[in-house]
Amino acid sequence: MGATNSGYLNRYNMCKESKLIDMLGALHFDLGSQSKCLINSVNLRIKLERNKDSFALMSAVQDYKIVIQHASLFVRKVKVAPSVVIAHEIALGKGVIKMPIRRTEVKSFALSAGMQSITIPNAFIGQLPTRLIMGMVSNTAFNGDFSKNPFNFKHYDLSYLCTIDGNRMIPSKPFQPKFDNDDSYSRCYMNLFTDLGRYHNDQDINISFSEYKDGYTLFAVDLTPDLSADAMHDSILRNAAATMTPEPRFGFMYLKRTVSSNAYTIHCFSDSLYENMISCVQAANVYQLDEIDEVGHLLVLLCSFGITYSCNGNRFPYILENLETTVKKRKFNIDLSKETDRAEKSPTIPFNVYIGKGVCLELKDFRKTLYLGFVKTNEKNEIKNRFNLHVDQIPVLIEAIEHIRNHLKS
Numbered sequence: 001m002g003a004t005n006s007g008y009l010n011r012y013n014m015c016k017e018s019k020l021i022d023m024l025g026a027l028h029f030d031l032g033s034q035s036k037c038l039i040n041s042v043n044l045r046i047k048l049e050r051n052k053d054s055f056a057l058m059s060a061v062q063d064y065k066i067v068i069q070h071a072s073l074f075v076r077k078v079k080v081a082p083s084v085v086i087a088h089e090i091a092l093g094k095g096v097i098k099m100p101i102r103r104t105e106v107k108s109f110a111l112s113a114g115m116q117s118i119t120i121p122n123a124f125i126g127q128l129p130t131r132l133i134m135g136m137v138s139n140t141a142f143n144g145d146f147s148k149n150p151f152n153f154k155h156y157d158l159s160y161l162c163t164i165d166g167n168r169m170i171p172s173k174p175f176q177p178k179f180d181n182d183d184s185y186s187r188c189y190m191n192l193f194t195d196l197g198r199y200h201n202d203q204d205i206n207i208s209f210s211e212y213k214d215g216y217t218l219f220a221v222d223l224t225p226d227l228s229a230d231a232m233h234d235s236i237l238r239n240a241a242a243t244m245t246p247e248p249r250f251g252f253m254y255l256k257r258t259v260s261s262n263a264y265t266i267h268c269f270s271d272s273l274y275e276n277m278i279s280c281v282q283a284a285n286v287y288q289l290d291e292i293d294e295v296g297h298l299l300v301l302l303c304s305f306g307i308t309y310s311c312n313g314n315r316f317p318y319i320l321e322n323l324e325t326t327v328k329k330r331k332f333n334i335d336l337s338k339e340t341d342r343a344e345k346s347p348t349i350p351f352n353v354y355i356g357k358g359v360c361l362e363l364k365d366f367r368k369t370l371y372l373g374f375v376k377t378n379e380k381n382e383i384k385n386r387f388n389l390h391v392d393q394i395p396v397l398i399e400a401i402e403h404i405r406n407h408l409k410s
Helices: 006-018 082-094 139-143 186-194 391-409
Strands: 097-111 120-124 131-138 158-165 168-175 219-222 242-244 253-255 266-282 298-303 305-310 351-356 359-366 369-377 383-390
Touching (some): 082 097, 082 383, 120 266, 131 139, 168 219, 186 219, 369 391
Antiparallel strands (some): 097 266, 120 242, 131 219, 131 266, 158 168, 158 242, 158 253, 266 305, 298 305, 359 369, 369 383
16 A cells, blocks of 8 residues: 555554654644634533544554553633733623634435435535535445545546535536546636635645545535635525535536446535634533534533534624723722722622722622622722632621721720
């Protein structure tokens, strides 16, 4: 295999004779691919599940395995200005903080042996993706086999491919490649660059024209109205049922196969890109990762605050809605300060008592537990000192204050 696959030979030389390999890379998941930082007090739990060794390794024999000796997760922690932290608390008190996110989802469809055409109706129910990347791989490699490469995307003599959005065909002229000696597949290859946002761009996909038909046959389809699935702006959400069929009117795929070379089941997969929203709300609940509600919201984790992958709804930019960074007049439940004191310089808390001179007593709830906080702020409303005390210790605090008063009287 190394004689025809230089990449396989390089990877073999890296790990032959059970050599230890030091590797470092980013986690490719939806939340890690967006550029925004999580706000304070949001706990994120990451669960990694390994694939089978037969899926990740290639060998003529089946007695190899992967042993992870040590694994570390490096996370960057950002320290923001105290004024920004206060602004987040004010925004959460008024509503939710929304962050746009691009969610990916992989679907696979089995194409039985001997079939020359395939119809896949209602491939996408509900929200339509903004982009599709489609390819085909053998069924044995898809399920894990030491002798098969699960990333060997062959063309399998594909001769017709398109998607249908309602009554509209995408692309308007279906892909009709010819992977014979003519090598007539330049439109499919070019479309991989344009619909991935790599055309007229310095970032390449490292797939040459000759390599495209030899294990890199992928088809990209941009489903946005302005062909901007890779752009910074979002498109309006659309809900429909996308149909896949071999017919020119309502077609997804026409697969031309020969029994002698392709007499086995293959998998057609689609990597779909969705534009969704994360909503951070002030709560104290924990939801399971696989819990999905009736309206299509994937509830990931709520701990001190909530994170919701929203599969429908309107798009919002990442701003704190209705947030006033400069509040002219602060409101307090109880104000014991003198009239000359500038009470407007202290932050707004769910329940607080402003004493004066930048000192505030606040009652806060954290994970269903009440705390009494002593907060000292400066003239810019920036928190300089904070001390939290459990509410069960308030009687002891009152008794201590009474002892101090008696000591001053004496």
